[in-house]
Amino acid sequence: MSELKQELKKKIITQLNLEDVAIEDFEDSTPLFGEGVGLDSIDALELIVMMDKDYGIRLTDPKEGRKVFESVDVMAAYIEEHRTK
Amino acid sequence: MTKGVAVTGMGIISAIGADVPGNLAALREGRSGIGPITRLPTHLAGTVQVGGIALSDEDLADLLGHPSEGPHTRTSLLGSVAAEEALRQAGLMSVDRQNLGLITATTVGGMDVTEKYFYEYLTSDEHLASIDTLHAGHTGQMIADHLGIANGFVTTISTACSSASNAIMLGARMIKAGMMDRVLVGGVDCLSKFTLNGFNTLMILSASRNRPFSEDRDGLNLGEAAAYLVLESDASVKARNATPIAYVAGYSNANDAHHQTASSENGDGATAAMLGALRTAGLSPSDIDHINAHGTATPNNDLSEGRAFKRVFGERVPPFTSTKPYTGHTLAAAGAVEAVFSILAMQQQVVFPTLNFTGGMSEFDLRPITKLTDMPLTSVLSNSLGFGGNCSSLILVKA
Amino acid sequence: MTDGHGIRSWCSISQGRVMLNGELLHQASAPDFREVMRSTYKALGIDHAKFHKMDPLSKLAFLTAEVLLGEAKRAGNFSRETALVFANRSSCIDSDRKHQLSLDDPGNEWPSPAVFVYTLPNICLGEISIRHQLYTESCFFIAEEFDPATMNRYADPLLQSGIAEQVLCAWVEKNDDHYTSFAYLLDRADPGTARDAILLKTQKEQ
Numbered sequence: 001m002s003e004l005k006q007e008l009k010k011k012i013i014t015q016l017n018l019e020d021v022a023i024e025d026f027e028d029s030t031p032l033f034g035e036g037v038g039l040d041s042i043d044a045l046e047l048i049v050m051m052d053k054d055y056g057i058r059l060t061d062p063k064e065g066r067k068v069f070e071s072v073d074v075m076a077a078y079i080e081e082h083r084t085k
Numbered sequence: 086m087t088k089g090v091a092v093t094g095m096g097i098i099s100a101i102g103a104d105v106p107g108n109l110a111a112l113r114e115g116r117s118g119i120g121p122i123t124r125l126p127t128h129l130a131g132t133v134q135v136g137g138i139a140l141s142d143e144d145l146a147d148l149l150g151h152p153s154e155g156p157h158t159r160t161s162l163l164g165s166v167a168a169e170e171a172l173r174q175a176g177l178m179s180v181d182r183q184n185l186g187l188i189t190a191t192t193v194g195g196m197d198v199t200e201k202y203f204y205e206y207l208t209s210d211e212h213l214a215s216i217d218t219l220h221a222g223h224t225g226q227m228i229a230d231h232l233g234i235a236n237g238f239v240t241t242i243s244t245a246c247s248s249a250s251n252a253i254m255l256g257a258r259m260i261k262a263g264m265m266d267r268v269l270v271g272g273v274d275c276l277s278k279f280t281l282n283g284f285n286t287l288m289i290l291s292a293s294r295n296r297p298f299s300e301d302r303d304g305l306n307l308g309e310a311a312a313y314l315v316l317e318s319d320a321s322v323k324a325r326n327a328t329p330i331a332y333v334a335g336y337s338n339a340n341d342a343h344h345q346t347a348s349s350e351n352g353d354g355a356t357a358a359m360l361g362a363l364r365t366a367g368l369s370p371s372d373i374d375h376i377n378a379h380g381t382a383t384p385n386n387d388l389s390e391g392r393a394f395k396r397v398f399g400e401r402v403p404p405f406t407s408t409k410p411y412t413g414h415t416l417a418a419a420g421a422v423e424a425v426f427s428i429l430a431m432q433q434q435v436v437f438p439t440l441n442f443t444g445g446m447s448e449f450d451l452r453p454i455t456k457l458t459d460m461p462l463t464s465v466l467s468n469s470l471g472f473g474g475n476c477s478s479l480i481l482v483k484a
Numbered sequence: 485m486t487d488g489h490g491i492r493s494w495c496s497i498s499q500g501r502v503m504l505n506g507e508l509l510h511q512a513s514a515p516d517f518r519e520v521m522r523s524t525y526k527a528l529g530i531d532h533a534k535f536h537k538m539d540p541l542s543k544l545a546f547l548t549a550e551v552l553l554g555e556a557k558r559a560g561n562f563s564r565e566t567a568l569v570f571a572n573r574s575s576c577i578d579s580d581r582k583h584q585l586s587l588d589d590p591g592n593e594w595p596s597p598a599v600f601v602y603t604l605p606n607i608c609l610g611e612i613s614i615r616h617q618l619y620t621e622s623c624f625f626i627a628e629e630f631d632p633a634t635m636n637r638y639a640d641p642l643l644q645s646g647i648a649e650q651v652l653c654a655w656v657e658k659n660d661d662h663y664t665s666f667a668y669l670l671d672r673a674d675p676g677t678a679r680d681a682i683l684l685k686t687q688k689e690q
Contacts, residue, residue, distance in 0.1 A: 017598075019536035038533060041347060045288060045597035053594045062288050128593060192604060194575075200584060221575055221626040240634065241626045243575060244606040251623055258641060279580075282587050283600035338621040340568075340613040345601045357619050361647075472601075473610035475622060 005076045012072075015050060016043050028072040036071075044069060056084030089334030089366070089482060090257040093317045093327045094175025096167040097425045099310035099412045100136035103148070104170050109429050112437045113457060117411050119294050119306050127278045133290045135276055136308025136413025138163070149231065158195035158218045159309075161227035164273035167311035168228055171269060175315040176327060186238040186265045187229050188256045189313075190248030190272030192417045194221040196279050224273065238265060243417070245471030246379070247338070248272050249312065250420030250479055254336040256316045266321040271313030271421035280307060280416070287346065289383045295414075296441040297380035297407035298387050298453045305381040308413020312421035328484075331428040334464070335368065335480030337361025346472045347385050352393025354476035355379075355468060359397045362466065362478035370398045373480070375436055375460065377423045377467040378453070380407025381414050390470065391451050403466075406454045410440035420469040424479060427465040431483045436460050489643050492561065492650070494668035495551040497524065497544065504551055517663050521547065528554060537598060538611060539579045540663070545570065545608035545656045546615065548665040552652060553616055556669065566669075567648035568609050568622035569638050574659040575605045575626055608656070620648055630655040630666065643672040 009023050012032070016039065030036040033044070041062075048065050051057040057079065059065045068078045098104065100118025101111035111118070122130045124137060140148070145162040149169065157165075168187075172178055177185070195218030202212040217223055225241040238259070242251050249272030256270035274280075284290050284307060291304035314333075322329060339361060341354025348354070363370060379390055394402045408426050415422050430436060439453035464482045471477070495504045500515030502508070502524055510527040512520040521543045525535060528550055538546060549568075556562040579602040586595045601607065606624040613622065621642065627634070632653070639651040654667035 017537045020533070040344075040534075042345070042537075042598050042601055045286065048288070049286065049594050049596065196580075200587075219580075220573075222573075222628065242623060243604070243626050244609075244622075244624050245604045255623075255638070259637075262641060264637065278587060279584060279603075282593070282595050283583060283603060286595045286597045286600055288597075338623070339619050340610065340622050342610070342613040342617055342619050344614070345607050345610050353619060471606070472604055473606040473608075473622075474613055475606055475609065 001076055001080065004079065005072050008072050008075055011050060016046055030071060032069055032071055033066065054085065055079050057082045089332035090260045091317045091319065091322050091329035092314050092331040092333060092428065093322065093329055094171045094173070094177070094315035095313065095330065095425050095428060096170025096174065097310065097312040097422060098138060098163055098167050099415065099422060100138055100308050101411050103140065103166070105174070105425065108425070112408070112411060112426065112429065115438060115440060115457065117294070117440055118308070119410065119413055125276060125278055125281070127281055129281050129285060133281070133285065134294060134306050136306055136415065137276055138309055156198070156215045156218050157227055158224065159197040159275040160191055160193055160195060160273050161224045163275055163309065163311040164189065164224060164228045165231040167271065167273065168232055168269055168313045171313040171315050172232065177267070177315065182233045183235040184237045185232070185234050186256070186259070186268030187225060187232070187234055188240055188242065188252040188268060188270045189225040189228060190242045190252045190417045191221050191224050191274055192243055192245060192248065193274045193277050193280060194224050195219045196277045197275050200277055200279055244475045245473055246414070246416055246419055247469040247471035247475045247477040248417040248420065250469040250477035251338060253314060253333060253420060253424060253479060254338060254477065257333045257336060260316050260318050266318045268316050269313050270316055271311070272417040273311035274416040274418050275309040276307060291382065294441050295382035295410055296443050297378065297382040297409060297439055298391065298446060298451065299382070299441070299443040300446050301443055302382040302384060302387060304383050305409065306413040308415040310412055310415035310418040310422050312418055312425050314421065314424060331431060331484050332482045333479065334482045335362040335366025336478065337365060338475065338477045341474035341476055343474060348389035348470060350389065350392070351396065352389040354474050355390055355393035355470055356396045358476040358478040359393065359466065359468070362480045366480045368464065368480065371401065373403045373464055373466050374462045375430060375465045376403050376405035377427045377465060378405050378407045379468040379470045380409055380439070380453070382407070382409065386470065387446065388448055390468065391446065391449055394451060395449060402451055404436050404454050404458070404460065406437055406439045408437055420467070420477060420479070423467045423469065424481060427467050427481045430465060431462045431481065434459060434462055436462070489640060489670045489672060491668045492671040493552050493555060494666070495548060496666045497548055498664040502551060504555060509551065517661070532615060539576065539599070539602035541576050541578060541605065541656065541658045542602060542608040542611050544658050544663055544665050545654065546611050548654055548656055548667045549612045549652060552667055552669050561671070563649040564616070564618060565620055565649035566616070566618055567620045567639070567642050567651045568612060568618070569635050569651055569653045570609060570623070571625040571627050571630070571635065571655055572605065572657040573626070573628060574657060576603055577659050579603045639670055643670060649673070
């Protein structure tokens, strides 16, 4: 599970072009949206694409996505439970 | 109140008709043009619906009789068809059109052609000439060539969903400033896999049919269309004894300054644009009889735009409708399509219904008109709110 | 002196050089686009997290606007009633290409929302408006070449009628390896410098 979390952090940084953010800069439990890492609605859509492409999980409701992407911890748990890849 | 700039002709081709009479009949009869994707080989074909025009590119070329030398694209063909109808209606078909201006708008340009041959360009020369067609300016040039515009001012605006409104605004300003006597203004966009896939990845496409201002609205249907107005100076109208069909009385553009694609919570840009249009028209909110809303039926737009209505009109929001359930969201053409529909509403003295309405939004008590309704109409406000925060409002008044 | 409003300031970004009012403001260590964008962002001392997510056209437009509007802010001349009148030849072709390549790739039909968002040339106007809190009029034209006469025909009436206090006119062109931008700020209140000389000179260089 911790390997998945590291993988997720790397993906978040590279795929979302978070230029000035390093893996050590945020915790697994840091909120990804709002005050924490500061992701926005387009980032949420990118993460939805990533879930489908890399883990075979199809999220059809953007609002559902926001709950799943609350933090790396929450994302990893959700992926572990639902992944098809 | 300023009278505004005379409109002496209009032309349109959309999912609900290949000309003005065709569109009017469908509007009156409540006949939507939204349906399955039939023309584009896309994996989205079974999943989303669109406002597609049934005519093939060959059919469109036939309609034009002798289209100018190519390479044409679906976009330039659609544009030429609508522009021709506008000129015909204005009585300018046999007149020397060399100095006519053309301010056109598109976001797709020749994408329908270049996406077909994108990989082919690498291996074969056969369609190489069509690479030029992608350029948004090429579309405008093809339309100008077809209409015989040689020396007039020709330009292309590309500001997303507000493009055609901005073209109308610029044309009106240039006429008022005495820079031109007659100008064709409007826009065109055709359906393409590029746009369909792009909107799909933003998750703003409806799973079925768009239901503007409904509580359970779930997104938009894309559409394709072309629409143009002929704007003319008072001097020109008088000199050739032309009959205006409406006047462009007010217009304004403002930026929402919030997000690349989403609208601000309280519709800041839309509010500023509507207030600006009222200002240029010398009208107050109570002078507006009807609003043709942008009303794309995305959760975000309708809430934002509705709140903007309240900010501008207070407790007396005029009867409003969205005609996008008829045509779909026609992107760069939308501002001109809906200007045509606004003029038709005034000519017919009716408000066209917002189709597919399933029940009002919980955030406010605003409800669109849902049945064809006779109404005395002297002025109509039309909104087009584009990506990039580009918000435009037009006010058209009865001739 | 000329008809219309004079230019308060002007700038350009091209071949690794950022010029302001005819003087060198910043020289990138290499002319390649990414390095120019990165080093200019740093040199201007900007702190705007979303910059790194923008597409190349928006980055170029954003920094070009920053040079003039940043200078205006420092000089106490900035106005939030600044309209934006931009144009280019290639629209947002870099993003169009990137988006197109992600489609039609068999078994890999996952277009990126972040890329698609930038497949409209006017998105950069939104980015600039967000940055400087401008709720003003903005327009984007597609044209064969930089034509200040047309831009001024659009801008002058905005100033004359009081719709805008200032107008930022810009040519921002980015297509693959080729990039260039030239912008100038027209001010209602300030006759500024005779603009024909500046514009004619720059038009030749575009």
